[in-house]
Amino acid sequence: MGLTPQEALDLFHSDDLIGIGMAANEVRRKKTDPRVATYQIDRNINYTNVCTEYCSFCAFYRPLGSKEGYVLPLETIHEKIEEMIALGGTGVLLQGGLHPDLKIEFYENMLRSIRERFPQVHLHCFSAPEVLCIAEASSLSVRDTILRLRDAGLQSIPGAGAEILDDEVRARISRLKCRSEEWEAVHREAHALGMRTTATMMFGCGEEYRHRVNHLERLRRIQQDSGGFTAFIPWLFAPENTPLGKKVPEATAFDYLKTLAISRLYLDNIDHIQSSWLTPGIKICQVGLQFGADDVGSTLIEENVVHAAGVRNRTNEEELRRIISQAGYTPAQRDTLYRSYILK
Ligand code: SF4
Numbered sequence: 001m002g003l004t005p006q007e008a009l010d011l012f013h014s015d016d017l018i019g020i021g022m023a024a025n026e027v028r029r030k031k032t033d034p035r036v037a038t039y040q041i042d043r044n045i046n047y048t049n050v051c052t053e054y055c056s057f058c059a060f061y062r063p064l065g066s067k068e069g070y071v072l073p074l075e076t077i078h079e080k081i082e083e084m085i086a087l088g089g090t091g092v093l094l095q096g097g098l099h100p101d102l103k104i105e106f107y108e109n110m111l112r113s114i115r116e117r118f119p120q121v122h123l124h125c126f127s128a129p130e131v132l133c134i135a136e137a138s139s140l141s142v143r144d145t146i147l148r149l150r151d152a153g154l155q156s157i158p159g160a161g162a163e164i165l166d167d168e169v170r171a172r173i174s175r176l177k178c179r180s181e182e183w184e185a186v187h188r189e190a191h192a193l194g195m196r197t198t199a200t201m202m203f204g205c206g207e208e209y210r211h212r213v214n215h216l217e218r219l220r221r222i223q224q225d226s227g228g229f230t231a232f233i234p235w236l237f238a239p240e241n242t243p244l245g246k247k248v249p250e251a252t253a254f255d256y257l258k259t260l261a262i263s264r265l266y267l268d269n270i271d272h273i274q275s276s277w278l279t280p281g282i283k284i285c286q287v288g289l290q291f292g293a294d295d296v297g298s299t300l301i302e303e304n305v306v307h308a309a310g311v312r313n314r315t316n317e318e319e320l321r322r323i324i325s326q327a328g329y330t331p332a333q334r335d336t337l338y339r340s341y342i343l344k
Pocket residue numbers: 051052053054055058059060061096097098129174177
């Protein structure tokens with residue numbers, strides 16, 4: 001039996017960071033191989049930066065009609081994938097803004113062209129808000145949208161666009177973006193079709209602890225019903241260059257590690273918890289391996305969204321292996337769905 005919402009709230013208000021971390025690590029050791037910590041080599045490809053949602057935490061998007069707006073040609077996408085394969089990569093995360101003029105045929109064509117050229121590459125693409133945008137632009141149901149994308153090569157859906165799954169917060173930071181129910185509906189539909197997805201949480205955007213608990217509770221309920229989430233990835237809001245960043249204080253390492261550990265305790269039905277290096281930095285990511293995380297995410301060969309918000313952290317396979325080893329674990333490269341491990 002996992003934590004109750006009140007118990008989670010009490011932990012958020014507690015200063016016992018080490019005690020919470022030790023409890024989370026105990027759960028992690030039982031759920032996954034206690035000797036191994038994993039990473040992935042993949043690449044984010046932002047096929048467009050055009051977006052109609054104007055989220056206040058985002059420095060990446062450009063409005064429709066902007067001179068700086070782009071849609072990547074297929075050849076460019078293929079070249080990026082070739083570079084990723086040369087670096088030992090196994091997966092691609094295609095993600096855009098929400099471009100109102102791109103219909104399902106555009107996405108089918110993009111996926112098929114990749115699938116034909118690179119059949120070995122796992123396609124983990126399009127956030128729930130993008131799926132909803134494609135459905136609306138193409139006058140399709142969410143189910144038919146996912147089915148058509150799957151037929152074209154889509155294999156799993158990332159948890160992006162969740163931010164905080166509480167509509168009080170969403171109304172403040174991403175007023176035009178989908179509501180919590182809609183994010184949930186896309187993931188439930190994908191799970192019902194046998195497709196795996198991940199769950200994320202972007203925190204430190206001025207929300208209260210109760211909002212984080214509501215978020216975790218929603219994820220736990222979905223997972224109870226479907227079992228479709230492979231992993232949970234909490235990450236910190238990157239405030240620079242964003243309208244929201246001027247209004248909220250930057251979250252601390254203490255808050256990051258405590259939230260990571262509480263996530264491990266609360267989401268007792270999700271197998272994997274990821275410690276992030278992109279916004280907290282590589283050293284905090286490493287410490288996260290003692291606070292309930294069993295994975296340090298991906299090398300993210302290309303990352304543009306958080307980069308636009310002033311974050312300059314970069315890493316590579318060698319560094320991820322080093323931080324894992326020095327934290328006392330055997331590093332293993334995994335695939336997108338955590339099915340296979342390669343011990344090198
Ligand atoms: S976070 Fe995503 S949906 Fe929001 S403005 Fe940026 S690109 Fe658009």
